[in-house]
Amino acid sequence: MVIGPEPVAGDTTTLVAEETTAPPGAAKAIEGRSLWRIAWIRLKRDKIALAGGVVVIFLILGAVFAPFIVALLGHPPNEFHQNLIDINLGTPIGKFGGISKDFLFGLEPGSGRDLFSRIVYGSRISLLIAFLATAMSMVIGTVMGVISGYFGGWIDAFIGRLMDVFLAFPLLLFSLALVGVIPDRAFGLSGVSLRIAMLVFIIGFFSWPYIGRIIRGQTLSLREREFVDAARSLGARGPYIVVRELLPNLVAPILIYTTLLIPTNILFEAALSFLGVGIPAPTASWGAMLTEASHGLYQVDPFYMIFPGLAIFVTVLAFNLFGDGLRDALDPRAR
Amino acid sequence: MTENLLEVTGLEKHFPITRGIIFRRKIGAVRAVDGIDLAVQPGETLGLVGESGCGKTTTGRLVTRLIEPTAGRVVFDGRDITHVSAGRMRPMRREIQMIFQDPYSSLNPRHTVGAIVGAPFRVQNIKTPQGRKKAVQELLELVGLSPEHYNRYPHEFSGGQRQRIGIARALALRPKMVVADEPVSALDVSIQAQVVNLLDDLQKELGLTYLVIAHDLSVVRHISDRVAVMYLGKIVEVAPRDDLYSRPLHPYTLALLSAVPVPDPARRDAAQRERILLVGDVPSPIDPPSGCRFRTRCWKAQEICAQQEPPLETPALDEVTAGHRVACHFPITPEERTGRGAQQAREAAAAVGEADD
Ligand SMILES: Nc1ncnc2c1ncn2[C@@H]1O[C@H](COP(=O)(O)OP(=O)(O)OP(=O)(O)O)[C@@H](O)[C@H]1O
Ligand code: SF4
Numbered sequence: 001m002v003i004g005p006e007p008v009a010g011d012t013t014t015l016v017a018e019e020t021t022a023p024p025g026a027a028k029a030i031e032g033r034s035l036w037r038i039a040w041i042r043l044k045r046d047k048i049a050l051a052g053g054v055v056v057i058f059l060i061l062g063a064v065f066a067p068f069i070v071a072l073l074g075h076p077p078n079e080f081h082q083n084l085i086d087i088n089l090g091t092p093i094g095k096f097g098g099i100s101k102d103f104l105f106g107l108e109p110g111s112g113r114d115l116f117s118r119i120v121y122g123s124r125i126s127l128l129i130a131f132l133a134t135a136m137s138m139v140i141g142t143v144m145g146v147i148s149g150y151f152g153g154w155i156d157a158f159i160g161r162l163m164d165v166f167l168a169f170p171l172l173l174f175s176l177a178l179v180g181v182i183p184d185r186a187f188g189l190s191g192v193s194l195r196i197a198m199l200v201f202i203i204g205f206f207s208w209p210y211i212g213r214i215i216r217g218q219t220l221s222l223r224e225r226e227f228v229d230a231a232r233s234l235g236a237r238g239p240y241i242v243v244r245e246l247l248p249n250l251v252a253p254i255l256i257y258t259t260l261l262i263p264t265n266i267l268f269e270a271a272l273s274f275l276g277v278g279i280p281a282p283t284a285s286w287g288a289m290l291t292e293a294s295h296g297l298y299q300v301d302p303f304y305m306i307f308p309g310l311a312i313f314v315t316v317l318a319f320n321l322f323g324d325g326l327r328d329a330l331d332p333r334a335r
Numbered sequence: 336m337t338e339n340l341l342e343v344t345g346l347e348k349h350f351p352i353t354r355g356i357i358f359r360r361k362i363g364a365v366r367a368v369d370g371i372d373l374a375v376q377p378g379e380t381l382g383l384v385g386e387s388g389c390g391k392t393t394t395g396r397l398v399t400r401l402i403e404p405t406a407g408r409v410v411f412d413g414r415d416i417t418h419v420s421a422g423r424m425r426p427m428r429r430e431i432q433m434i435f436q437d438p439y440s441s442l443n444p445r446h447t448v449g450a451i452v453g454a455p456f457r458v459q460n461i462k463t464p465q466g467r468k469k470a471v472q473e474l475l476e477l478v479g480l481s482p483e484h485y486n487r488y489p490h491e492f493s494g495g496q497r498q499r500i501g502i503a504r505a506l507a508l509r510p511k512m513v514v515a516d517e518p519v520s521a522l523d524v525s526i527q528a529q530v531v532n533l534l535d536d537l538q539k540e541l542g543l544t545y546l547v548i549a550h551d552l553s554v555v556r557h558i559s560d561r562v563a564v565m566y567l568g569k570i571v572e573v574a575p576r577d578d579l580y581s582r583p584l585h586p587y588t589l590a591l592l593s594a595v596p597v598p599d600p601a602r603r604d605a606a607q608r609e610r611i612l613l614v615g616d617v618p619s620p621i622d623p624p625s626g627c628r629f630r631t632r633c634w635k636a637q638e639i640c641a642q643q644e645p646p647l648e649t650p651a652l653d654e655v656t657a658g659h660r661v662a663c664h665f666p667i668t669p670e671e672r673t674g675r676g677a678q679q680a681r682e683a684a685a686a687v688g689e690a691d692d
């Protein structure tokens with residue numbers, strides 16, 4: 001052997017001593033530091049992302065415990081308080097849209113319903129639809145992306161075109177048309193739950209290509225890595241390779257882009273509600289509140305528009321900040 | 336002469352180059368491996384050496400049947416595995432394993448060392464009497480790692496340690512044969528020797544048979560019994576180790592040997608001056624030169640070299656031993672190995688192609 005200083009033949013023990021010096025800091029930690037742990041350490045340093053995450057948690061808790069919160073701090077969302085409405089103008093009595101310690105966000109013009117309760121209840125609709133739709137996109141997108149990237153060839157070409165079609169689909173027009181023809185009850189559902197199901201389907205079924213494309217790209221590059229060859233040389237079959245070797249490496253991108261898709265879907269749901277395709281009255285939803293406000297009311301009572309607008313803005317921003325931070329923490333390129 | 340453990344004849348792998356997505360048209364082929372013969376006896380180490388892109392990895396992936404040959408035959412342990420299905424190949428995979436070139440991409444970053452080294456047992460569904468964890472820890476010790484590394488992740492290890500993890504995985508099933516694809520190329524020079532020595536020790540301990548791939552002749556010198564030199568998808572010379580290093584017959588081998596790094600710093604400058612530098616690039620494997628593939632860079636090339644492909648055979652020369660085969664119309668003569676001859680070869684090699692300019 002002529003490379004390097006010739007070691008004493010067979011001295012594997014001495015070279016182990018020198019080669020096994022663990023990386024600094026890991027010396028005592030026998031339990032390995034997984035990439036998840038490292039990402040978490042990085043995320044903890046990212047204060048903006050953490051702030052986003054905290055807001056997201058509060059929003060979710062708020063939606064889950066809406067009845068308790070409202071019982072404590074407000075009035076039932078569909079309870080009228082017309083005695084607090086100026087009969088001539090139709091606007092709430094008092095400054096700033098009637099904000100008081102009884103009505104934290106003021107009142108709805110005309111009916112006098114508690115805006116705070118309606119915003120809190122509205123978050124249920126927004127988050128529920130966005131979460132379910134995103135989960136649907138995630139499942140379809142991951143399955144299609146992995147199939148496309150793993151098998152390649154004409155399957156990949158076919159799924160690629162399919163994604164193009166879905167992304168180019170005139171979705172708003174389609175949903176407007178769908179509402180016109182949808183019956184009052186279908187699939188054993190009716191009323192609000194039918195609408196929710198429809199919105200989840202429309203949003204989820206048409207936004208999977210966003211995730212699908214990313215997962216396809218990642219699968220394509222993972223497939224070429226030698227650890228896949230190593231698994232195959234051990235005799236591993238396709239399902240083993242996908243589930244044990246590829247998927248663990250796909251969890252991070254799935255998580256990142258799912259988080260980033262949620263705010264997009266919240267906006268989408270708001271837009272559909274705004275166009276009247278969303279949840280029917282009297283159920284509270286942010287988009288529908290904006291529609292109401294936009295019918296001229298915001299000129300006399302701007303607070304009626306500000307609160308639902310702010311709710312959407314804060315929610316979308318929080319999810320985006322958290323998602324961006326998650327991406328920075330998990331991004332393999334930073335490693 | 337014992338039965339060969341691995342026998343490869345006329346092996347070819349042509350990667351098609353296609354156009355179009357749904358309607359694919361074949362517009363050519365990369366002739367990565369283009370008709371090679373190899374034989375490895377039990378307990379022996381065959382070194383396979385050649386420049387980057389000459390088809391070494393493809394050869395390794397063909398004999399381990401990660402990819403299917405275009406033509407030729409691969410016989411392992413008396414069984415023809417050339418076109419055997421993935422399912423039928425599965426049990427045979429216990430007997431032939433591979434160590435990979437890149438220690439950074441050959442270990443799944445999301446798995447612990449325990450999961451990586453234990454994967455062979457899981458995939459092949461093998462019961463380990465002492466328990467899987469114990470079995471893995473024994474393997475870690477075997478390759479010189481601490482059993483306490485069981486729960487660590489690959490990114491916590493150096494390149495050399497990672498390569499040891501890869502070696503442990505390859506040995507888990509107690510294979511008869513191991514194909515090591517440039518096992519040390521990605522490592523620091525100071526660590527290369529350690530890993531090569533480990534491979535050597537393991538061979539003695541476990542009675543392994545090796546096909547060791549490398550891109551320069553120095554790495555395989557220590558462990559190989561025989562060495563094969565590859566150029567552009569073909570074997571150009573194969574010989575018992577000492578014959579190849581002391582009496583190279585192919586001009587390409589001579590050039591490779593002159594490029595072997597010299598450990599003694601006092602002699603390094605002189606060695607640099609003695610180096611035969613080949614002019615020009617390796618031709619494309621899509622459209623290799625006619626006749627002898629080395630002729631575009633060979634200083635001894637003559638007309639016949641472009642017309643006839645030289646067969647790989649033992650030339651009828653006094654000094655040549657039985658197992659020494661070369662594919663060249665004008666093998667290197669003893670005079671060319673003297674100081675003066677080498678000087679002439681250097682000048683001639685540097686002048687190749689000048690006439691065309
Ligand atoms: N899957 C593939 N599809 C098309 N061409 C390929 C494929 N794999 C390898 N090749 C080509 O085949 C040739 C030989 O590749 P191979 O990887 O076997 O070379 P190598 O000798 O191992 O090189 P290196 O020292 O860089 O590892 C190269 O030209 C390469 O581009
Ligand atoms: S056959 Fe001709 S071109 Fe090829 S190596 Fe020998 S002398 Fe050179």
Ligand SMILES: [Mg+2]
Nearest residue numbers: 391392393436
């Ligand atoms: Mg290679």
